[in-house]
Amino acid sequence: MVKWTELERSTVKAIWEKVDIDEIGPQIWARVLIVYPWTERYFGSFGDLFTITAILKNDKVAAHGKVVLKALDKAVNNMDNMKRTYADLSQLHFQKLEVDPDSFRLLADCITITIACKLKSALSPQSQAIWQKFLYAVVDAMSSQYR
Amino acid sequence: MVEWTDAERKAIASLWGKIDVGEIGPQALARLLIVYPWAQRYFKAFGDLSTNAAIMGNPKVAQHGKTVMGGLENAVKNLDNIKQTYAKLSVMHSEKLHVDPDNFRVLAECISLCVAAKFGPSVFTADAQEAWQKFLAVVVSALGRQYH
Numbered sequence: 156m157v158k159w160t161e162l163e164r165s166t167v168k169a170i171w172e173k174v175d176i177d178e179i180g181p182q183i184w185a186r187v188l189i190v191y192p193w194t195e196r197y198f199g200s201f202g203d204l205f206t207i208t209a210i211l212k213n214d215k216v217a218a219h220g221k222v223v224l225k226a227l228d229k230a231v232n233n234m235d236n237m238k239r240t241y242a243d244l245s246q247l248h249f250q251k252l253e254v255d256p257d258s259f260r261l262l263a264d265c266i267t268i269t270i271a272c273k274l275k276s277a278l279s280p281q282s283q284a285i286w287q288k289f290l291y292a293v294v295d296a297m298s299s300q301y302r
Numbered sequence: 303m304v305e306w307t308d309a310e311r312k313a314i315a316s317l318w319g320k321i322d323v324g325e326i327g328p329q330a331l332a333r334l335l336i337v338y339p340w341a342q343r344y345f346k347a348f349g350d351l352s353t354n355a356a357i358m359g360n361p362k363v364a365q366h367g368k369t370v371m372g373g374l375e376n377a378v379k380n381l382d383n384i385k386q387t388y389a390k391l392s393v394m395h396s397e398k399l400h401v402d403p404d405n406f407r408v409l410a411e412c413i414s415l416c417v418a419a420k421f422g423p424s425v426f427t428a429d430a431q432e433a434w435q436k437f438l439a440v441v442v443s444a445l446g447r448q449y450h
Contacts, residue, residue, distance in 0.1 A: 182423065186428045186431055189428040189431070190431050190432040207428065207429045207432075211428065264411070268414060268431060269423070271415045271418040272423040273422075274419070275419045276419060278419060280332055280333045280336040280337060280354060280357075281336065283336075283337050283415065284336055284337040287337060
């Protein structure tokens with residue numbers, strides 16, 4: 156089980172408090188699809204993803220970004236229990252959605268970049284280290300049901 | 303060979319034009335040493351790296367960050383030939399410095415984060431991020447190329 160210090164817990168919460176899911180979620184999701192275009196393979200039903208402009212305007216992309224960030228909220232509130240918190244979601248992504256688990260790492264990268272854009276120097280090196288440790292734990296939990 | 307679209311070339315040049323290597327380089331290297339502390343093993347000669355404050359205030363870290371970031375200029379100016387451009391540097395990092403090539407990838411990550419934090423979402427847009435991270439991925443690959 157991942158061990159968290161008091162500083163790490165409060166840092167993760169402090170960063171998360173500054174995240175507006177409705178604002179940041181769509182940006183993060185658009186970045187994943189634009190920066191790592193092979194991830195578009197999972198979103199055949201989302202309509203037009205052919206250009207950057209289309210992705211940035213796509214309502215389904217925006218809505219899905221919010222869904223994903225809302226799920227991240229669960230991790231922030233269950234830091235000591237992430238594997239169990241995400242067991243069902245991991246199972247879903249593995250067996251039903253057939254998502255390559257490396258995608259979780261790419262998503263984590265875009266989450267961090269988008270938050271850095273928003274927080275700027277407030278995402279200090281120490282905060283970055285803590286936030287990335289948190290996201291690695293999330294990625295690990297999301298991959299946990301894969302065989 | 304890597305293919306660059308005109309939009310990507312433009313985005314990379316535009317971002318590079320805004321980057322102050324003396325500002326971003328030191329920040330990126332300090333973050334590398336703080337976020338991935340095992341990377342400190344390569345910098346024993348740099349003096350005090352024992353705390354985050356020490357790393358961030360260390361003049362050798364700052365100087366080296368500037369050097370490394372400045373080295374990206376060669377890649378920006380030789381987008382179609384990055385592998386060749388970095389062949390000697392790759393050999394040096396492998397045979398002389400014995401640097402694990404995974405460090406290039408995490409340093410690139412820190413550089414991207416510093417650029418994102420500096421310029422925010424209106425300059426470091428999704429397409430700018432795409433071009434920039436593709437550029438750094440090519441640099442990382444070139445630096446790891448002469449290993450083995």
